[in-house]
Amino acid sequence: MATTSAMALVVPRKRSLLERLPIVHQVRQSVGVQRGMLVTGLVITAVFVIVAVFAPLIAPYGFAQLHGANGKDFGSQQPPSPEHIWGTTVGGYDVFSRVIWGAQTAASVIIVAIVLSIFAGVLLGLVSGYLGGWIDRVLVVVCDAIYAFPTLLLAIVMSIVISGGQSQVWGGILAAAISITVVYIPQYFRVIRAEAVRIKSEAYVESAKVVGASTGRIMFKHVFRNSTRTLPLIFTLNASEAILTLAGLGFLGFGIEPSSASEWGYDLNKAIADVTSGIWWTALYPGLAIVLVVLGITLVGESMNDLADPRLRGRRAVAATAGETADISVVPGGPNEAPGGLESLEPGAGIEEEGIEVRE
C-alpha cells in the first residue's frame, strides 16, 4: 500500500512510552467536543476509583453502623444535618457513608465480573474461532441465544443458582459478580471469535503452521495477541452495564445484604416507600451515584469508540471519504500536517484517514 511506505518515511522516530499508553494516546488524538467528553469521563471515573479505594477514610461511619461513638442511635429517616450530611435511611444507616462504601462494592464487582468474563469469553472465542468445526457451531448458537435474552433475567437466574441455596458459602460480592459474568461472556466471545476467524487466514499464521508451531502456540502467541484490539472498548461499555445490572439485582432484592456490604440498588429499593412520603434524600444520593459513575465510564467508552471508528472520528471523518485524493496529494516525505500534530497519529493507521488537514 502506498500509505504504509509513506508512513515509514514520515514517522521514523519511535514515540515515547507515555504517548503510547492507551488513554493518553486517545486524549491527544481527540479534538474539540470529543476531547471534552473524553476528559470529563476520565475525571468522573478517576474520582470514582479514588472514592472506592479510599472509602474507609472518606466515609464518616461504617456501612452497617447504626449508632455513633456515644452509643446513641442515628435514628431512622433523619433529614440531612451536620452529623449526617445526606440524612439517614429507613433502616437507620448514614446515607453519605453508604453511598461512599457503595463505590467500593461497585468497583470490586466490576473488576471481578470483567476479569472473569474476559477470561472465559476470550478462551471460548479463541477456541471457537480458530478451531472451528462443530464446537464453533454449538458455541455460536448458544451464545446467540443467551445474547438475545434480557440480561437482567439471566443475572437473576444466575444469582438464584449461586446464592439461592446457601448464601453463606459465597461472599455477596463474588456471587453478584459471577451472576453478571455469565451475561457478558457472549459479548467477549463474539468479538474475539470474529477476530480469530479473520486472523486465522493471515499469512503469519500460515507461516507459523509451516514452521511447525503447535496449535496452542499459534492460538495464544499469534491469534490472541492480535485479536485484543477491541477489548478495551467492550471493557468500558461492559463496566457501565455491570453497574446497572448490579443495581438492578439489588433493587429486586438479589443483591448484597446491607450488613455485608453497601449496595446502591438495595438502598434504592428501600427508598421506594420513602419517596411516597416525600423523603427524597434516601433515593436521590445512591441514584445519583449510579448515574454519575455509569455516565463517566460510558463517556470514556463512547469517546474511545468514536476515535477508533473513522466514520465517527469528529471532523476528520471527512478525510476518510477523501481517501483516494489524499493518496495522490501526499508527497512521500513532503510536508504533512494533521490537526493534532503528526505525533498524535497512530503509526499504520493510514494517513489517508487522519493525516490530511481538511478544510470544509
Added chain:
Amino acid sequence: MTALLDDPDPLIPAASTTSENGKRGGGGGLLRYIIIRFLLIIPTVFILVTVVFFLMRSTGDPITAAQGGRLPPDELARRIHEAGYDQPLFVQYLQYLGQIFTGNFGTTFSDHQQVTTVLVTYGAATLELAFYALIVAFIVGIPLGMLAAYFRDKGWDAALRIFAILCYATPVFFAGLLLKLIFSVWLGWLPVSGRASIGDELTMQSLPHPTGIYLIDAFQTGDPAVVGDVLAHAVLPGIALGFLTAGVFLRLVRTNVISTLSTDYVSSGRSRGVSEFRLVRKHAYRPALIPIITVMGLQIALLLGGAVLTETTFEWKGLGFQLAQYLQARDYVAVQGIVAMLAVIVAITNFIVDVIAALIDPRVRY
C-alpha cells in the same frame, strides 16, 4: 446486550456466516429466508429452556427452596416424591421438555396457578407498558437524533449525546423514583402508582369483554374520565421506561444520519443546492431508520428487563411485577416458567423483527 454499540448486526449473525451459500444457491428469496429464520427459533428456545432448567435445578429442588425450614423432613420428602423431584435429573428434564412442548409451563408454587394463566392475566399490562414506552422512545429519540446529526460536533450535538448517555446511565427505577417524587408527591399532578384508580379498575373488570389492556378497556366504558385516569397513571411509567430506549434511538439515528450524509446521493443533493436542514429532513432520514427496526429485537429484551424494574417501582401489576413477587416468595417453579416463556416471547419477537427488516431491506437474506 450491547445497547451501546451502534451495530445493528448482532441480530442477523447467521446471515453473515451463511450468506454466501444463499447466493450460490441461486437467490432463495424472501420465503426461504423467512422459513429458515422461523426454524432457527427452535434451537434458540430449546437452548434457553435447557440452560435455565439445569441452572435452576442445580440449586436443588424447588420444594426445599420454598418450604425448606418450615416442614418436617419426612413431610418434605413425601412432597418431593409426589412432585417427582427425586427422579434422575435427566428424566425430569425430558418430562419438562414434554410439558413445555404441550404448552404447559408448570404450576406456580405459592398460589397454584398455571404459568400460562399468569402470562395471560399479567402479560397484557406489560404489553401496554411496553407500548407506551415505545411511543415515548420514538417521539423523543428520533427527532432528537436527527437534530444531533444536523448540529454535528457543535454544542447542541454534545448536549444531546450527553442526554442520550444519561438516558442510558439512569437506572429506570431511579428515574421512576425521581419522577414520582417530583410529579406525584411534590406537585401532585399525577398518581403515585398503579394502573388505574380502584373504582375505575372495578368498572373495567366488570365489562363484558375485558381485554386486560386498560386503555382499550377504558374506551370500552365510554367514559372520558376513565380514559383520562388510565392515561394519567401511564405517563410516569411510560416516560421512565421510554427514555431508556429513547437514548438508544437517539444515538442510532444520529450515527446513521451522519453516515448517510456522506453518501453520494446526498452529496449530489448538496451540490444542487439543497439546504443542509432539508438534506437531513428528507434525504438522509429514511435510510437511517432501517437500523432502528433491526435493533428493535434487542430493544425488546432491554424493555422486558426494564419492565421488571419499572413495574416494581410503580406497582404496575404486570408480568415483571409478578416475577418480582415470585422471586420474593422463592417460588422457583413460577420463576422458571415465566423466564422460559419470556424466552419464547423474545425469540418470536426477534423473528418478527427480522422478517420486517428483510421485507424492508432486500440485502438481508440467507
